[in-house]
Amino acid sequence: MTASAPVTQDVMTIPRKLPEGGKINLVGLTRDGLRAVLIENGTAEKQAKMRTNQIWQWMYQWGVRDFHAMTNLSKAYRAELDEKFCVDIPETISRQVSEDGTRKYLVRIAGGHEVEVVYIPETDRGTLCVSSQVGCTLTCSFCHTGTQKLVRNLTAGEIIGQVMMARDDLDEWPQPGVSTADAPPRLISNIVLMGMGEPLYNFDNVRDAMNIAMDGEGISLSRRRITLSTSGVVPEIARTAEEIGCMLAISFHATTDDVRDKLVPINKKWNIKELLDALRAYPSLSNSERITFEYVMLKDVNDSDADARRLVKLIAGIPAKINLIPFNEWPGSPYERSSGNRIKAFSDIIYNAGYASPIRKPRGEDIMAACGQLKSATERARKSRKQIDAEAGLDGS
Structure with a gap:
C-alpha cells in the first residue's frame, strides 16, 4: 500500500503554553520534543539528553508530578523546572463504579471540555478504554458518542494523561527507584483506543x-497490548502499522455497503472493498497479529445467517477474529439488541468457518460505560451553544 497524505480535520488546537501561569506542560511531548523544550528554556545542550531521560522516568515510570521530588536533579535545577514547567493531566470530575467493577471516569481537559474514560477489570488483566476526541464526527447511527458533535481533537498530553489519571486512581505507580520489571502485576495491562x-x-x-505508553523507560506497555479501533479511515491504516505498530480493530458492523452506509457513514467515503483491500495490505499481518473485526448485533438489521455467511466470504484471506457485540441500548436509540439465540447462531456460522467469534460480555451497562454508550455528562445535560445564543439574542435574529 503506498503512503498517502495524512487525513486531517479542521479542529481547534491547544497552544503549548497553558493559560494558568504560562507554564509549559511537559506531558505528551515526545522525547525529542521534551529535549527541545528544555534546551529552549535554558538547559545546557550537553546535559539535555540526560535531563530528558531523568524527567521522563519520573513522569512516566513513577508518576511523579512535583519537580521538587525528582531527587536525582539538583535543587537549583528542580526550582528552575518548577518555575517554567508543569506536569498536568486531565482533572477527574467524577468516577462511577459499576456492579461488575467497571469504572467510568469523567475528566475535564483544557477549555472546560469533558471526555469519558473506562477501566474494565478482568481476572488476569485490566483494560483502559481511552478517548481521542471530544465528541465524534462520524455519526454512526448505533453509537451514543456519535450523537455528540465533534468539538476538537485531544492533544497527546490529554490522551496519555487519561492513562496517568487511571493509574493514579488504581494506585498503580511503582515506588520511585523500583523498576517496571520489579513492580507488582499490572492493573492496566491493555489500552484500547x-x-x-x-x-x-x-x-x-x-x-x-x-509511543509514550510503549516507551520502555516509562509506562512500558507492549505494542501488542494496545489496540486502535477505527471505523475505516483507509489512508491512515498503513501508517498505523508503520508509526505506531499496535494491534488494529475495525468497527465493521455490516456486510453490504447499503447497510454499512447507514450504520457507519464513513463507508460512503471508503467502502467495504476499499477497507478490506487496505487491511489485506496491512504490514506485519499474520496469524499471531490478527485484525479484530468488531460487529455490533442489531436485531433484524445485520444479524441474519446470510449476513454471517457474507462476513466469512468478505474477510477470506485476512487473519482475523470477529468480536460480536450485543448492542448496548441508550436513551432514544433507534435499534434493539439481537436475541441471545440469534447471536449464538451467528457466532456458530463464523466459528465453523474457522474464525474465533467471541461474544463480548457487556460491561458497565448500569453506568452507561459499555461499548457505544459513551457521551460526556455535561454534553448530555448542556444546552447547545446555538440554543444558548438564541435565548441571549446573539443568533442574529
Missing part, C-alpha cells in the same frame, strides 16, 4: 501518546 472519537482523525497525537 475505543472511547470517544475516531483515533485516525487525530493520528499524530494518538501516535505520540501511544
Whole structure:
C-alpha cells in the first residue's frame, strides 16, 4: 500500500503554553520534543539528553508530578523546572463504579471540555478504554458518542494523561527507584483506543501518546497490548502499522455497503472493498497479529445467517477474529439488541468457518460505560451553544 497524505480535520488546537501561569506542560511531548523544550528554556545542550531521560522516568515510570521530588536533579535545577514547567493531566470530575467493577471516569481537559474514560477489570488483566476526541464526527447511527458533535481533537498530553489519571486512581505507580520489571502485576495491562472519537482523525497525537505508553523507560506497555479501533479511515491504516505498530480493530458492523452506509457513514467515503483491500495490505499481518473485526448485533438489521455467511466470504484471506457485540441500548436509540439465540447462531456460522467469534460480555451497562454508550455528562445535560445564543439574542435574529 503506498503512503498517502495524512487525513486531517479542521479542529481547534491547544497552544503549548497553558493559560494558568504560562507554564509549559511537559506531558505528551515526545522525547525529542521534551529535549527541545528544555534546551529552549535554558538547559545546557550537553546535559539535555540526560535531563530528558531523568524527567521522563519520573513522569512516566513513577508518576511523579512535583519537580521538587525528582531527587536525582539538583535543587537549583528542580526550582528552575518548577518555575517554567508543569506536569498536568486531565482533572477527574467524577468516577462511577459499576456492579461488575467497571469504572467510568469523567475528566475535564483544557477549555472546560469533558471526555469519558473506562477501566474494565478482568481476572488476569485490566483494560483502559481511552478517548481521542471530544465528541465524534462520524455519526454512526448505533453509537451514543456519535450523537455528540465533534468539538476538537485531544492533544497527546490529554490522551496519555487519561492513562496517568487511571493509574493514579488504581494506585498503580511503582515506588520511585523500583523498576517496571520489579513492580507488582499490572492493573492496566491493555489500552484500547475505543472511547470517544475516531483515533485516525487525530493520528499524530494518538501516535505520540501511544509511543509514550510503549516507551520502555516509562509506562512500558507492549505494542501488542494496545489496540486502535477505527471505523475505516483507509489512508491512515498503513501508517498505523508503520508509526505506531499496535494491534488494529475495525468497527465493521455490516456486510453490504447499503447497510454499512447507514450504520457507519464513513463507508460512503471508503467502502467495504476499499477497507478490506487496505487491511489485506496491512504490514506485519499474520496469524499471531490478527485484525479484530468488531460487529455490533442489531436485531433484524445485520444479524441474519446470510449476513454471517457474507462476513466469512468478505474477510477470506485476512487473519482475523470477529468480536460480536450485543448492542448496548441508550436513551432514544433507534435499534434493539439481537436475541441471545440469534447471536449464538451467528457466532456458530463464523466459528465453523474457522474464525474465533467471541461474544463480548457487556460491561458497565448500569453506568452507561459499555461499548457505544459513551457521551460526556455535561454534553448530555448542556444546552447547545446555538440554543444558548438564541435565548441571549446573539443568533442574529
